[in-house]
Amino acid sequence: MTPADGRPGRDNNRTNPGNPGKRGGPSAGSARRGSRPRGRNRRRPVDPARRAAFDALRAVTAHDAYANLAGPALFTERQLSTRDAAFATELLNGTARLMGTYDRIIEAAGGRKLSTLQAAIIDILRLSAHQLLSMRVPSHAAVAASVDLAGAAVGEHATGLVYAITRRIDAHDLAGWIENLSEGLDATDALALRTHHPRWIVDAYAEVLPAAEVEAALQANNEPPITTLAVRPGLTTVADLIDEGATAHPDLPTAATIAGSPRRLAAVREGRAGVQDPGSQRVALRLADTGAPEGPWLDLCAGPGGKAALLAGLAIEQGQRLYAAELQPHRAVLVAQALRAYAGPHAPVVVAADGTRPAWRPNHFARVMADVPCTGLGALRRRPEARWRKSEQALDSLVDLQRRLLTTAIESTTPGGVVAYVTCSPHRRETSEVVNTVLADRPDAERLGPDTQLWPHRDGTDAMFQALLRRR
Numbered sequence: 001m002t003p004a005d006g007r008p009g010r011d012n013n014r015t016n017p018g019n020p021g022k023r024g025g026p027s028a029g030s031a032r033r034g035s036r037p038r039g040r041n042r043r044r045p046v047d048p049a050r051r052a053a054f055d056a057l058r059a060v061t062a063h064d065a066y067a068n069l070a071g072p073a074l075f076t077e078r079q080l081s082t083r084d085a086a087f088a089t090e091l092l093n094g095t096a097r098l099m100g101t102y103d104r105i106i107e108a109a110g111g112r113k114l115s116t117l118q119a120a121i122i123d124i125l126r127l128s129a130h131q132l133l134s135m136r137v138p139s140h141a142a143v144a145a146s147v148d149l150a151g152a153a154v155g156e157h158a159t160g161l162v163y164a165i166t167r168r169i170d171a172h173d174l175a176g177w178i179e180n181l182s183e184g185l186d187a188t189d190a191l192a193l194r195t196h197h198p199r200w201i202v203d204a205y206a207e208v209l210p211a212a213e214v215e216a217a218l219q220a221n222n223e224p225p226i227t228t229l230a231v232r233p234g235l236t237t238v239a240d241l242i243d244e245g246a247t248a249h250p251d252l253p254t255a256a257t258i259a260g261s262p263r264r265l266a267a268v269r270e271g272r273a274g275v276q277d278p279g280s281q282r283v284a285l286r287l288a289d290t291g292a293p294e295g296p297w298l299d300l301c302a303g304p305g306g307k308a309a310l311l312a313g314l315a316i317e318q319g320q321r322l323y324a325a326e327l328q329p330h331r332a333v334l335v336a337q338a339l340r341a342y343a344g345p346h347a348p349v350v351v352a353a354d355g356t357r358p359a360w361r362p363n364h365f366a367r368v369m370a371d372v373p374c375t376g377l378g379a380l381r382r383r384p385e386a387r388w389r390k391s392e393q394a395l396d397s398l399v400d401l402q403r404r405l406l407t408t409a410i411e412s413t414t415p416g417g418v419v420a421y422v423t424c425s426p427h428r429r430e431t432s433e434v435v436n437t438v439l440a441d442r443p444d445a446e447r448l449g450p451d452t453q454l455w456p457h458r459d460g461t462d463a464m465f466q467a468l469l470r471r472r
């Protein structure tokens with residue numbers, strides 16, 4: 001396999017959200033410029049990186065797999081070289097992230113509705129679009145590779161169509177396509193198109209952000225975050241992590257950042273530290289730092305255990321024990337794994353329990369974390385395909401559950417105790433509106449100061465929301 005050349009002189013990377021400056025990738029055999037579909041007997045083998053990216057994308061689009069889990073698992077199973085795995089990762093994640101935009105381009109280039117194309121062909125064309133428009137793969141390599149992939153994965157009958165549409169996709173760069181497709185759109189649809197989001201998410205951001213910031217907030221979802229670790233207090237320190245090769249976080253006492261796999265650190269392998277977004281750390285630290293009576297702490301919705309792992313150590317530092325509840329038994333197991341390194345008289349306790357029907361006494365806990373299930377609109381930068389998979393309709397049932405969980409959280413708290421209502425979403429319906437609705441019926445609880453809304457573009461965190469309440 002020989003590395004493909006870049007494509008000098010063509011600035012098709014201006015809106016590349018995935019991997020600025022990346023070029024080339026595995027070559028499509030001896031592809032020549034404008035390589036046309038070949039006969040069955042002359043078909044080149046598909047290069048393993050593109051084949052693996054295609055198979056992982058099929059798992060994402062056909063079987064609801066998560067790109068950031070399905071990709072690494074498949075690339076490891078196929079034993080891709082480091083270079084091929086890096087190419088396949090960018091191809092898969094970048095394609096999944098910009099999928100909605102590429103679909104519009106494929107429809108325009110093909111002159112037909114997406115629904116008239118076979119699902120596997122759509123995925124091949126999405127991968128073609130990403131190579132041509134965002135990865136600087138040379139045209140001849142991208143076209144030839146897509147045709148080969150179509151022949152191998154779908155059949156010879158698909159190669160002519162894939163060839164023709166891929167060539168037409170290559171007629172413009174990404175900025176050119178967006179300019180063309182924006183004609184006649186209103187300002188919000190045009191913003192949705194150029195930031196690669198569905199419109200309902202743009203509307204949700206516009207409701208809670210100053211107009212001048214909406215585009216920056218949406219674009220921030222196109223930048224994968226750097227990996228941040230959190231120490232488990234009492235089990236390791238940031239200085240220990242730095243000794244193992246991590247870098248101190250600029251403003252969080254529990255955090256360090258790391259390049260490469262976190263599992264190369266013994267502290268991570270042994271459960272003394274874990275991967276955690278700085279926003280999640282900030283909401284846990286704020287709950288721990290807010291004055292409250294002495295008494296046990298509760299994490300009401302603990303799975304998979306990120307915040308519980310930090311809270312457990314913070315509780316022990318204050319001479320208290322954390323109880324971590326989680327509805328799903330398999331996720332309760334993950335919580336127990338996250339907490340496995342804690343020992344001693346205040347070691348945390350994990351219970352598989354429905355937080356809306358508490359198995360514990362009311363008025364019992366001094367601090368309660370209610371990190372409720374939500375749309376996850378605040379973590380879009382972590383999950384490439386998520387923005388295209390979520391729907392606003394899911395909010396109705398989520399909001400009902402969120403209100404019931406916040407009600408339980410308040411009832412579980414001792415007088416004077418503190419509740420943190422947290423979502424990884426900035427959507428008003430599941431943030432401040434839930435708190436307003438619940439508080440309207442609860443004269444025994446009050447807000448402790450203004451709510452906090454973190455943002456990737458402002459704070460370098462996921463878009464976490466936190467309201468702090470005190471039980472009267």
Ligand SMILES: C[S@@+](CC[C@H](N)C(=O)[O-])C[C@H]1O[C@@H](n2cnc3c(N)ncnc32)[C@H](O)[C@@H]1O
Pocket residue numbers: 280300301302303304305306307308325326327328331353354355356371372373374
């Ligand atoms: C946003 S996640 C919590 C993330 C977690 N706090 C962390 O930092 O790792 C919400 C969790 O609530 C759980 N859950 C959903 N309904 C629940 C209920 N009725 N009672 C308790 N947990 C519930 C979900 O299974 C999910 O694991």
